[in-house]
Amino acid sequence: MRPxxxxxxxxxxxxxxxxxxxxxxxxxxxxxxxKHLITEASIDAxxxxxxxxxxxxxxxxxxxxxxxxxxxxxxxxxxxxxxAFLLGLALMHVSxxxxxxxxxxxxxxxxxxxxxxxxxxxxxxxxxWPASAEKRTGDLLGSETLRMExxxxxxxxxxxxxMVVQGPAEISLQSAWEAHCHEGTVRMQVPPAARxxxxxxxxxxxxxxxxxxxxxxxEGQALVEVIDGEIAFRHRDAPERMVRGGxxxxxxxxxxxxxxxxxxxxxxxxxxxxxxxxxxxxxxxRAHRDRLAKDPRxxxxxxxxxxxxxxxxxxxxxxxxxxxxxxxxxxxxAAGRWPGLKGALEFRRPGSRxxxxxxxxxxxxxxAAWVRVDSLDRRYNALFMGDGYETGEPHWQIxxxxxxxxxxxxxxxxxxxxxxxxxxxxxxxxxPIWELSMSGQWLHxxxxxxxxxxxxxxxxxxxxxxxxxxxPDFLIESLRIGNGEIGNWGQPFRETSWFAIRNLNGCLDxxxxxxxxxxxxxxxxxxxxxRADAL
Amino acid sequence: xxxLMRHEPALRAYARALLPDWNSVDEVxxxxxxxxxxxxxxxxxxxxxxxxxxxxxxxxxxxxxSALRRDRHVFSDAVLEQLAEEAASMEAEEHEAARRALRxxxxxxxxxxxxxxxAPYAGDGRVxxxxxxxxxxxxxxxxxxxxxxxxxxxxxxRSLHNTQHHAS
Numbered sequence: 001m002r003p004x005x006x007x008x009x010x011x012x013x014x015x016x017x018x019x020x021x022x023x024x025x026x027x028x029x030x031x032x033x034x035k036h037l038i039t040e041a042s043i044d045a046x047x048x049x050x051x052x053x054x055x056x057x058x059x060x061x062x063x064x065x066x067x068x069x070x071x072x073x074x075x076x077x078x079x080x081x082x083x084a085f086l087l088g089l090a091l092m093h094v095s096x097x098x099x100x101x102x103x104x105x106x107x108x109x110x111x112x113x114x115x116x117x118x119x120x121x122x123x124x125x126x127x128x129w130p131a132s133a134e135k136r137t138g139d140l141l142g143s144e145t146l147r148m149e150x151x152x153x154x155x156x157x158x159x160x161x162x163m164v165v166q167g168p169a170e171i172s173l174q175s176a177w178e179a180h181c182h183e184g185t186v187r188m189q190v191p192p193a194a195r196x197x198x199x200x201x202x203x204x205x206x207x208x209x210x211x212x213x214x215x216x217x218x219e220g221q222a223l224v225e226v227i228d229g230e231i232a233f234r235h236r237d238a239p240e241r242m243v244r245g246g247x248x249x250x251x252x253x254x255x256x257x258x259x260x261x262x263x264x265x266x267x268x269x270x271x272x273x274x275x276x277x278x279x280x281x282x283x284x285x286r287a288h289r290d291r292l293a294k295d296p297r298x299x300x301x302x303x304x305x306x307x308x309x310x311x312x313x314x315x316x317x318x319x320x321x322x323x324x325x326x327x328x329x330x331x332x333x334a335a336g337r338w339p340g341l342k343g344a345l346e347f348r349r350p351g352s353r354x355x356x357x358x359x360x361x362x363x364x365x366x367x368a369a370w371v372r373v374d375s376l377d378r379r380y381n382a383l384f385m386g387d388g389y390e391t392g393e394p395h396w397q398i399x400x401x402x403x404x405x406x407x408x409x410x411x412x413x414x415x416x417x418x419x420x421x422x423x424x425x426x427x428x429x430x431x432p433i434w435e436l437s438m439s440g441q442w443l444h445x446x447x448x449x450x451x452x453x454x455x456x457x458x459x460x461x462x463x464x465x466x467x468x469x470x471x472p473d474f475l476i477e478s479l480r481i482g483n484g485e486i487g488n489w490g491q492p493f494r495e496t497s498w499f500a501i502r503n504l505n506g507c508l509d510x511x512x513x514x515x516x517x518x519x520x521x522x523x524x525x526x527x528x529x530x531r532a533d534a535l
Numbered sequence: 536x537x538x539l540m541r542h543e544p545a546l547r548a549y550a551r552a553l554l555p556d557w558n559s560v561d562e563v564x565x566x567x568x569x570x571x572x573x574x575x576x577x578x579x580x581x582x583x584x585x586x587x588x589x590x591x592x593x594x595x596x597x598x599x600x601s602a603l604r605r606d607r608h609v610f611s612d613a614v615l616e617q618l619a620e621e622a623a624s625m626e627a628e629e630h631e632a633a634r635r636a637l638r639x640x641x642x643x644x645x646x647x648x649x650x651x652x653x654a655p656y657a658g659d660g661r662v663x664x665x666x667x668x669x670x671x672x673x674x675x676x677x678x679x680x681x682x683x684x685x686x687x688x689x690x691x692x693r694s695l696h697n698t699q700h701h702a703s
Contacts, residue, residue, distance in 0.1 A: 004688075008681045012655055013556055017608040020555075027614045031621075034614075036688075038622045041552035042630065043684075043691055046637040048557065049544060051656035118606050158606060176606040192655070192662070193556065210673065211663070230674050244674070351565070 003033050011044050016196035016207055017177065117142040118176035119157045123339055127151035127167065138440040145172045148184070152268045160194035161208070163187070166268035185216045187227075187267040204251045206233040209242075214267030222251040227264045233257070281532065282338045288529040293318045297516040300358050302326055302486070304345040304508050306333055313345065313354060326354040331487060336509045337370060337442050337532040344509040347487035348374070352503050354486040362479040364517040367396045367406070368446040368459075368526055370509040374439050376400045382502040383445070384513065385489040388412075389423075392480040395489075396447055397502065402432035404458045404465075406447040410476045417473070426474040430458035430466040442509065444527045450517030451477045457520075462527030464520050486511060538584045539571060545585060545630035546592050552622045553596040555609055557656075563595040570595070585627050593619045632695060640690035644683065651676065652683055 001009075006023045009015045015023065027034050117140035124137050128149040135146070141155065148167035155163040159176040169184025180200040190197045190208040197208045201215055201222040211229035216222060224233060225248035233249070234240045235257040243249065248262040293301055293316045301316040306328060315324035328345065331352040336344035345354065367384055379400050386393030390412045397405050411424040434443070446459040454475070457467045489502040510530060518526065546567070550560045570591050577587070596619070603609050610618070641649060654661040662680070666673040 004685055005681060008684050010555070012677070012680070014677065020608040020610070024610045024614050027610065027618070034618055034621055037618065038552045038625070039633070039692065040684075040688060041622070042548035042625075042633045043637055043688060045544060045548035045551045046634045047641070047652060047687075048656045049634075050638065050641065051653035054653065244672070349565075 003030070004036065007033070007037055007040055011040055013193050014195045014209070017198075019196075118159075119155050119173060121153060122156045122162075122335070123154035125152040127153045141173055143173060143175075145170060145182075157194065157197070159197060160191045161197040162189040164189075164268045181215055181217050181222075183217050183219075185214070185267055187214045187269060188212065190229075201251055203253050204233055204235045204257075206231055212245075214264065216266060220253045222253075223260060224249050224251060225262055225264060225267070227267070278338060279341065282341045285338070285342075285530060285532070289316065292316075292512060292526075292530075295514070297514045298512060299360065299362065299481070299515050300324055300356060300511070300513045302354070302508075302511050303342070304336070304354075304510065305343045306345070308333075324356065324358065326356045326486060329353045329355060334507050336507075342509070344372070344507040345487070346507045347504045348506075350501050350503050351488075353488035356484050356486065358481040358484060358513070360480065360515070362481075362515040363477065364451060364515060365394055365406075365408070365449040365479060366446065366514040366516055366518040366523075367394075367448075367511070368444065368514075368518075368523070369511040370442055370530065371445050371504075371506060372440060372442050372509070373398065373434055373504070373506040375436065375505050376402065376434065377505045378502050380405070380489075380502050381504045381506075382485065382487055382489045383504065383508075384511065385485050385502070386481055387483040387485065389425075390482075392476060392478055393484075394449065394479070394481065395427075397489075398434060398504075399429070402434040404430040404433050404445060404447060404460075406449055406456055406458070408449055408476055408479060410474050426471070428456035428458075428466075428468045430460075433458070433460045433465060442532065444531065446518070446523050446526070448517050448523070449479070451475060451479075453517055459520075459523045459527075462524040464523070481513075538581060539568060539588075542585045542588055542627065542630075544634060545625075545627060546588050548630060548633075549589050549622050549625075550592050550596055552618050553593070553615055554599060555603065555607070559599050559603065563592060563599050567592045567595045585630075586623065589623050593623070633691065636691045636694040637687070640687055640694060643690065644687070648683055651680055652687065655680070 001019075003023075003026055006015065006019060006026070009019060010023055027037065119141040121135055121137055121139045121141060124135070127135070128151050129135055130147055130149060133147055135153075146153075146155075146165075146169070148165060148169045150167045152167070153165045155165065157163070157176045161176075163171075163179065164187040165171060166185040169186070170182040171184060171186070172180040172182065174180065177194070177196065178198045178200075182202065186199070188197065188199060188208060189212050190210050192210055195208060195210050199206045199208070199215060201217055201224070202220050204222060204224065206213070206215065206224060209230040209232060212227040213229070213231050214225045214227060224231070224243075226243050226245045228245045230242060230244050232240050232242050235249075235251050238256060241257070246262060248260050249257045250260045251257050289303060292298065298317050302313050303316055304313055306313050312325045312327050315321055315326070317324060329351065330349050331345045331347050331354060332349070334344045334346040336342035347353065369383060371383065373381070376398060377400075381398045381400070383396040383398065385395050385397065386409075389395060389409050391409050393409050395405070395407050399405055405427050407425050407427040409423065409425045414424045416422045416424050433445075444459075444461050448455075448457045448459075450456065451470065454470045455467055456470060458465050487504045487508060512526075543564070547560060547564055550563050551557075554560050554563065567588070571588060574591075597615065600609050600615060641652065644652065651662070651665060654665055662676055663673045666676045669676075
């Protein structure tokens with residue numbers, strides 16, 4: 001392969017580990033090749049900028065608050081961010097820590113040891129494990145051997161490759177880029193970013209060049225089939241062979257690879273195994289969604305599903321009002337409560353948020369959401385936050401001790417009677433409702449601010465966990481939202497220079513805000529109707 | 536911030552020379568922007584912004600690479616140091632000239648070829664989708680893409696060379 005070709009394969013992410021190593025050797029001694037790489041990198045950067053510009057031109061009807069934010073979700077912040085946002089974020093970092101010097105450096109280092117593992121068990125279907133090696137959906141996998149007695153499991157490698165395994169199976173995981181199949185039937189899906197993923201059979205090494213192949217190993221006998229795309233395999237001592245989609249090879253332990261008949265149906269597929277009941281359950285939820293969307297008390301309703309590449313999530317409220325769509329900033333699409341059927345948004349990165357504009361005057365608030373908290377990294381972890389926290393505006397969040405919090409600013413022009421450093425408001429806490437062992441679980445959280453009933457209540461999975469009276473001093477009856485954020489709080493107070501990072505390290509699958517104080521039984525019903533496993 | 540907006544494409548290209556994929560570049564630029572903001576007071580004059588920014592980006596890139604190294608093959612430190620050094624010497628004007636050259640070279644390609652050149656940035660499935668709509672294999676399209684990229688690089692090099700010629 002010519003050096004230019006190698007460079008190109010590297011830049012589009014197609015180079016295998018071996019090719020990267022070879023390129024590295026060439027680069028070490030060849031100054032003109034390095035110059036070439038530097039030029040190619042700037043071509044790559046500008047091509048990408050052009051590509052993103054064109055995408056944003058196509059997405060003309062997306063309204064955002066500022067024109068300059070249009071391309072934002074596809075592009076990193078500095079390029080497309082409004083000045084205000086960047087400024088805000090920078091200052092948030094400043095104020096979040098006393099030492100402004102090496103903030104990020106420290107972050108990078110302290111964050112490192114937390115990532116143990118390079119793959120995650122993303123989906124299980126009737127999987128059975130040996131008693132001592134029970135696994136659950138969401139488990140992180142590192143260098144280990146996975147033994148499964150029966151059923152189907154889906155693994156997502158951090159390289160981007162997906163493996164669906166049919167038991168009985170024994171798979172050793174080496175890295176995000178490499179695994180051994182000693183026993184079992186495996187289907188691999190390898191997107192461009194994970195090209196070069198290597199799967200070993202008992203006497204074969206298979207390198208995926210994209211996009212999909214299957215490997216079956218039963219008692220030392222193996223076969224490989226390329227379903228789509230291309231692979232290269234090396235069987236025993238034979239030279240490497242490139243194989244295209246639509247062909248299958250027997251890989252005997254003690255003989256040469258031979259061409260055999262294809263039959264892609266022998267390889268497991270998560271989709272096919274999801275079973276009709278999951279789809280039925282999802283359809284039931286969709287009917288609920290359609291009903292709820294028509295409830296006249298609903299102020300905002302989001303299900304966090306974004307068409308690929310679109311920088312907004314639609315408002316579900318009917319009649320449809322595009323003004324209420326949410327602008328997605330940095331938050332990433334993730335699997336929702338029905339993986340494969342419904343998406344969610346993840347707010348893991350510090351700048352992640354969904355910005356919304358919800359005008360109107362309200363008499364009460366009910367917030368209800370399906371939330372997956374991965375960890376409570378911040379002192380305050382935002383669910384829904386009014387921008388400026390001005391009079392009548394709500395803050396709904398979770399404190400790092402696991403307590404759910406709801407508050408509404410009572411009077412932003414006056415100090416708190418007891419704590420003069422903050423403004424006049426009161427925070428209504430629940431008892432702790434979350435701890436680290438619940439990381440990754442979907443929870444239904446709801447909180448009700450009821451000025452007429454003079455009470456604030458919190459609910460988890462449809463059950464009330466607390467109720468506190470609103471004292472006359474803190475009564476406020478005219479409520480509003482205006483601009484607000486889901487999953488973060490990036491807006492400074494108007495007149496102080498105080499900022500915070502409050503992104504929720506987790507996902508939202510559904511959020512509804514109502515101009516009403518739902519009763520205990522209504523919240524119970526809302527939970528029942530929206531839950532994922534009701535059938 | 537105006538300075539950051541102006542030089543951000545150059546910083547992004549710089550990071551791209553050091554990092555294996557765009558996700559890492561985006562993260563690095565995000566973190567570097569925050570650091571730049573924090574340390575902005577260190578900067579004495581505007582013309583120093585790009586070299587200063589590159590030092591910060593370089594530092595972030597090297598931390599990023601050491602994190603990436605645990606899961607995948609990346610360039611050796613020696614090569615990265617060389618690249619970082621050599622790419623750092625590119626001045627703002629050179630970056631801007633390269634960007635202009637790329638844009639005018641891109642216009643010389645046919646519409647379908649332009650579309651293919653831009654496809655890898657539109658998400659994982661775009662090249663595959665193009666292949667499907669044209670009834671060709673994704674692999675064939677990747678090969679064509681490789682040839683187009685080379686042609687593009689030649690055009691950019693040539694046009695930069697000519698500009699330098701005219702200028703001197």
